[in-house]
Amino acid sequence: MKRLSREFYNRDSLIVAKELLGKVLVRERDGQKICAKIVESEAYMGIEDKAAHSYGGRRTPRVEVMYGGPGFSYVFMVYGMHYCFNIVTREEGTPQAVLLRAVEPIGGLDLMAQNRFKKTYDQLTKSQMKALTNGPGKLCKALFIDKGSNGEDLCGSKLYIEEGGNERFKIVVTKRVGIDYAGEAKDYLWRFYYRR
DNA sequence: ACCGCGATGCCCT
């Protein structure tokens, strides 16, 4: 499958967040490969978005990568124990990003099961199977995405995104999650997920 | 099924 180009990412997060649905996130590590379909995303619109880490032009060491240009990863820690994986969008100096909130396992099932639960895929309970990659922190753990993947070039060969299949689907549009601190921005319909 | 809560570390004021 064809890898997404730098230009794909060089657009508003609202567009990229929607278009990433159905695409395939690929993680290569130690000669092994994990693939998963992107099924939920959120747009963070930068300077003007009270929910974004770069709101108001905030530029600290943590968010620096958001200013560096499209197609790089922004990985940060939340609640002291989970990571969130974002894709930086827009040109250098315009700090937008898309948060991946959920993916669906396609390949490398045993690797994901090991990373999450220290078991083979077959050994997972039903609920563990369902919860394998259905949250931002969970998908990071399953795909071995942590601090070390911050600033990774998604046009490279360790962590990247490919075109998906041609399956038809709908996009459900809702409010973003976990941003009650963001004033009126908490109600913006900037969360998207794959239906069917 | 839904709800409440504690875990735990880093970032930024």
Next chain:
DNA sequence: GGGCATCGCGGTA
């Protein structure tokens, strides 16, 4: 020192 772009558990139904 306050607060998090979360998760999983254990309680009540």
